[in-house]
Amino acid sequence: MRKRTIRSFAFGLLVSTSIIGAAYYTSPPPESTDVDVKAYLQQHELVAVTKDEYDKLLSTQSKASVEQPPKQSVQTVYVYRLVIEKGDTPETFAKELEAAHIIDSARSFNDYLQKRGLAHLIRPGAYNVRSDMDYAAISRLITSP
Structure with a gap:
């Protein structure tokens, strides 16, 4: 096939598609009975x-x-005894906290510790953490001497 024949064929496809599209979009929608x-x-x-x-x-x-009084929402607060031993990495106990429903995401908590330079300040010990604590409160607890 020659170049001119292919161009003519492509132009024909373009024109026919345009006509069909115009007919489709300008026709009124069918009435519901x-x-x-x-x-x-x-x-x-x-x-x-x-x-x-x-x-x-x-x-x-x-x-x-x-007439009905508004219902009060009850929030469940989980308490977990976190034991950090010497040599534990933040990833290890972050996964424990996630499994105990204390934090939503182990990865985001680990990222929080890394971005703020707190990962190397973590002290070994036993800590009581609650699910109503935010990342800052948990990090203050586990980094304080």
């Missing part, structure tokens, strides 16, 4: 209600929420 809506609702196990019924449900729901 009652039968289509009912079939969709049945298929997804949904129920259609009138505007008045909906407003009545909203008003009863808002009254019910006003």
